[in-house]
Amino acid sequence: xxxxxxSRGRCASCGRxxxxxxxxxxxNACPERAAAIASAGRRSGxxxxxxxxLVRDRWSSDFWLHLEMAGSAPLKELDRYLRAIWLECCGxxxxxxxxxxxxxxxxxxxxxxxxxxxGVTLTHIYDFGTSSETEIEVVGEREGxxxxxxxxxxxxxxxxxxxxxxxxxxxxxxxxxxxxxxxxKAGFLCEQHAKKHPHEDYGELIPLVNSPRVGMCGYDxxxxxxx
Numbered sequence: 001x002x003x004x005x006x007s008r009g010r011c012a013s014c015g016r017x018x019x020x021x022x023x024x025x026x027x028n029a030c031p032e033r034a035a036a037i038a039s040a041g042r043r044s045g046x047x048x049x050x051x052x053x054l055v056r057d058r059w060s061s062d063f064w065l066h067l068e069m070a071g072s073a074p075l076k077e078l079d080r081y082l083r084a085i086w087l088e089c090c091g092x093x094x095x096x097x098x099x100x101x102x103x104x105x106x107x108x109x110x111x112x113x114x115x116x117x118x119g120v121t122l123t124h125i126y127d128f129g130t131s132s133e134t135e136i137e138v139v140g141e142r143e144g145x146x147x148x149x150x151x152x153x154x155x156x157x158x159x160x161x162x163x164x165x166x167x168x169x170x171x172x173x174x175x176x177x178x179x180x181x182x183x184x185k186a187g188f189l190c191e192q193h194a195k196k197h198p199h200e201d202y203g204e205l206i207p208l209v210n211s212p213r214v215g216m217c218g219y220d221x222x223x224x225x226x227x
Contacts, residue, residue: 007062009156020064023156024054024139027066033155040145048072051116052140052155055082057212058123058133066155071113073151079108081152082124082134084226086211089219092127099123100133117141130217150227157225160210165190175215177202187215 006019013033018026049071057063075096097103100123106115116138124134147153163172165188172188178199179187189197194205209221
């Protein structure tokens with residue numbers, strides 16, 4: 001049986017690329033990241049806990065993030081970050097919980113240090129109709145100062161998954177939902193074939209961006225980190 005190609009991402013500190021699991025190990029040993037932490041430690045300010053979060057889409061192993069979050073920051077900050085980089089389309093409700101839909105909901109005002117410790121996993125649900133579910137695992141913790149001016153730092157994210165055009169196999173940049181739902185096709189289209197594509201019953205073609213929410217509800221990106 002052919003092995004599924006594992007998604008890879010690039011370390012924001014040194015630029016080297018690894019798989020999701022490999023990135024967890026790398027970030028603990030990256031010399032450039034260690035230097036940034038040491039430099040931050042020489043600045044003024046009160047040290048606090050910083051949590052290494054492995055964030056992944058529940059349904060697709062292609063989409064993941066490695067984040068670092070300040071212990072003093074409320075979960076609302078993480079909710080805003082996930083909306084910006086992956087989820088926001090129509091201002092839907094969202095929640096954090098232990099155990100998913102049937103688990104204990106955690107208030108957005110809760111500080112990270114009140115719920116996070118290595119080994120803990122939370123679920124984030126965005127949109128209670130066409131839902132996106134995200135798992136957030138705490139894989140590490142350090143005591144120290146911020147390496148950026150923000151309460152959350154992006155340490156790595158997956159590279160965009162490969163999506164070959166259904167007409168020519170070149171890299172796709174658009175998605176046709178009519179192809180997906182009415183013709184049981186992948187729906188991926190390159191720039192050239194997107195211009196000539198006749199389907200319009202499901203509206204305009206959707207841009208392929210680096211988010212697990214592509215094709216859901218009204219999501220059209222841009223899937224960019226807010227900082």
